[in-house]
Amino acid sequence: MARRTPAPLLNRPVWFWALVTPFLAGLLVFVYVPLLWSLWLSFYDARNTVTPTDFVGLANYVALLNDRLFVDSMVTFVAFAAFIVPLTFACSLGLALLLQRVTVFRGFFRSVFFIPTAVSYVIAAMVWRMSFFNGARFGLANTLLTDLGQQPVNWLGGENNWYWLVLVSLRLWLQVGFYMILFIAGLNQIDPQLFEAAALDGANGWRRFRYVTFPLLRPTSVAVAMLLLFNAFQAFDEFYNTLITAGGYPPFARPPLVYLYLISFGGGAQDLGIGSAGTMILTLVILVFSLIQNRVLALGGGGQ
Amino acid sequence: MALTRRTLFTVGGGLAATATLAACGTNTGRTSPAATASAGTTASGPQLAQWYHQYGEDGVEEAVRAWAAEFTDAQIDVNWVLSNYEDALAAALLTPTAPDVFEYANGPTLDMIKAGQVADLTEMLGDAGAEFTPSVLARMTYDNKVWAIPQTVDMQLLYYRPSVLAEAGVQPPTTLAELTEVAQAVATPERGGFYAGQDGGIGVLGLLLMWASGLDEFNEARTEAAFNTSALYATVAQYKALFDSPGMVKAASADWSDASPFINGECALQWGGLWDLPNVTEAFGDDVGVLPFPASGGDPVVPFGAFSACVSAASDHVDVAQDYVRWLWVDSDDKQVEFSDGFGTHIPAKPSLFSRASQVASGPGADAAAFVTDHGRSNALFWTAASGQAYSTALSNCVLNGADPAAEFGAAAQTVDAELARVND
Missing domain, CATH: 3.40.190.10 (Periplasmic binding protein-like II)
Incomplete structure (x- = not known):
């Protein structure tokens, strides 16, 4: 006869630690130690060394904040975020709502929009740069323009602002599917009875979305908005790989991470003090932004 | 890559x-x-x-x-x-x-x-x-x-075809002003004039413009930027004239480091690398000429690595x-x-x-x-990445966006001075 309550081989705390330790160790070694090390480096003149001795206090921070190019890079980020955050939010929510109403091939359509998420930023950037938005006459976009009787556009040359279209459309294509899935998950959480009740009360279409769907999607919306903002801050891959030329990264459209990379690692240099100070400034800015966003959206506030 | x-x-x-x-x-x-x-x-x-x-x-x-x-x-x-x-x-x-x-x-x-x-x-x-x-x-x-x-x-140089220049009735350019004229003279509806990369040459020609003006990055003691002069402003203005002219090719099938645009006939003159010389001579035989970057108040110059x-x-x-x-x-x-x-x-x-x-x-x-x-x-030892960024930003703002050279290069010179102070101590 089997025992009804098998004696635990080990007690619960041991299992807890056995399961948590690998993750915790990874987090410590790959996140917290580098973070604190970086903080330490930011107070030193640390060129070509990770164990600097030349303490410079806040000089690295002062140098960066007085560097108009670093300040410009923050403006670049704000411009990018101002485009990409609302646009991705609206597009992914719109797609999620549309796909909710599709009854045939639902899985197919969801996959179609999700697949770009699996594409590498580097590869996508190369496709955008080399074929779609090539500035030469034979680029796809320019071929269409010349067929329509327009002049070809030098998309990425920096003489105009069209590179924003390239960068924003690239990021949108890459990430819209992922946020669409988050919205679909959020929509599935809403009790269908509420829609029925709303329908009985005569609310349909826009009114149903405005007064039922959107308010109930709020937790998802807040999370999506936050993630979008963080990801916009971390813009690097698509900028770098879209705009890089054989002559180096061009002197425009440098978001903060790209600029920090260029000045701290450019040409094989290792200016780790400046780079660390820059990431610390960015971390602070992200923190402030998320606190403001939390306050505005009242996430976790008393008003739930 | x-x-x-x-x-x-x-x-x-x-x-x-x-x-x-x-x-x-x-x-x-x-x-x-x-x-x-x-x-x-x-x-x-x-x-x-x-x-x-x-x-x-x-x-x-x-x-x-x-x-x-x-x-x-x-x-x-x-x-x-x-x-x-x-x-x-x-x-x-x-x-x-x-x-x-x-x-x-x-x-x-x-x-x-x-x-x-x-x-x-x-x-x-x-x-x-x-x-x-x-x-x-x-x-x-x-x-x-x-x-x-x-x-x-290794080095970079300007490729051209003597026959194309002769057909247009122009001589190989020895100054930046002449290059501007030659680029326009040889350009046809099918084939552009001068090409120096997808970024309009800002990246690869940046320091050459300074050197061709007879200027250096720093003073002898490497304590102070030395490029922020009217000689540089004049060269940058001349380069902007070239950049804005119909002779300038701003985008092509490959970047400057690959001579394909020149070989394909997308441009008549291309800034390129010596490494492409075998491909270029294979395509054009003896009809290949090379030049240093033309002078603009100083001497002609080539960058080497x-x-x-x-x-x-x-x-x-x-x-x-x-x-x-x-x-x-x-x-x-x-x-x-x-x-x-x-x-x-x-x-x-x-x-x-x-x-x-x-x-x-x-x-x-x-x-x-x-x-x-x-x-x-070749680029100077004390020319840090931040100095390079400041300088190329100034150049880009002047050539692409028509900003005031004195203000732009003044700001770049300040950054370079600060960098020199940082690396000298």
Whole structure:
């Protein structure tokens, strides 16, 4: 006869630690130690060394904040975020709502929009740069323009602002599917009875979305908005790989991470003090932004 | 894009165009003892690690491995780094597994020298220093000490077809103003005039505009930016005139580092690399001419880059490593000629070897070699990445957006002054 309550081989705390330790160790070694090390480096003149001795206090921070190019890079980020955050939010929510109403091939359509998420930023950037938005006459976009009787556009040359279209459309294509899935998950959480009740009360279409769907999607919306903002801050891959030329990264459209990379690692240099100070400034800015966003959206506030 | 030698010509932006960032290698450059034993090396003596970046041409790797095996006083393990050479090397130099001998574009960086990562090679080189092209060896010299031995020289130059210029009734340009006229004169609806990259040449020509104006980055003492003058403003205005003219080609099927646009007839003049000379001559035969970047108040100029052998100061066998570098890159003329001439088009680092290198012995190759000797320049040691960014931003704002040169280069000069103060202390 089997025992009804098998004696635990080990007690619960041991299992807890056995399961948590690998993750915790990874987090410590790959996140917290580098973070604190970086903080330490930011107070030193640390060129070509990770164990600097030349303490410079806040000089690295002062140098960066007085560097108009670093300040410009923050403006670049704000411009990018101002485009990409609302646009991705609206597009992914719109797609999620549309796909909710599709009854045939639902899985197919969801996959179609999700697949770009699996594409590498580097590869996508190369496709955008080399074929779609090539500035030469034979680029796809320019071929269409010349067929329509327009002049070809030098998309990425920096003489105009069209590179924003390239960068924003690239990021949108890459990430819209992922946020669409988050919205679909959020929509599935809403009790269908509420829609029925709303329908009985005569609310349909826009009114149903405005007064039922959107308010109930709020937790998802807040999370999506936050993630979008963080990801916009971390813009690097698509900028770098879209705009890089054989002559180096061009002197425009440098978001903060790209600029920090260029000045701290450019040409094989290792200016780790400046780079660390820059990431610390960015971390602070992200923190402030998320606190403001939390306050505005009242996430976790008393008003739930 | 792997880091090939052509990407070292990024003097404008100060940034190597290492487009791939994803390399995360575990190769420390040291073969395990077992692997060495099975390789059956005959050399005795200590074991040294030597690093090369990946050369694009076939056969280079085999050649350098064979040469390393010929050295009798040490076992040399060659590590052929496939991508992100500069990043991998910079990281390795911080660790106990740093290579004993390694190559670096234009010698070690100022930070490497200041951090004591590389050995002083002055004494080892001795009088043999006089054999090297002076402009090239000068770039490896800091504080009156030589920090690297040039292996071979690459350079950039302006390609044109004499027949095309003759047809348009114009002479090869010797000044930037003439280049502006020539570019417009030769442009047709099908074929553009002058091409210097997808960024309109801002990246690759940036410092050339300064040098062609007769200016330097800094004053002699390297305490202050010296480029912020009206001579530079005039050159930038002239370049803007070229950039805005119908003779300028701003986008093409490849970047400047690949002569395909010139070969395909997308442009009549292209700024390119000497490495493309075989392709260009294959396409146009004798109808190929080369020029330095034209003067604009100063002298014509060509930028060069020279991968050069450095010895790690942290090596356990600095003396043997120096002997090896001397044997390979100072004494072995045959190997140096083969390294420059056998796998692509490069210029030997010693003028006395030019005549033995078939590709630079005559024709456009000989012109190119003469350009390096007469007009060769390379980015300055104290020109940090932040200085490069500030300068190219100013140039871009002036040429692309019509900003005021005095304000833009004034701001760049301030950044450069601040950087000089930072690296000088």
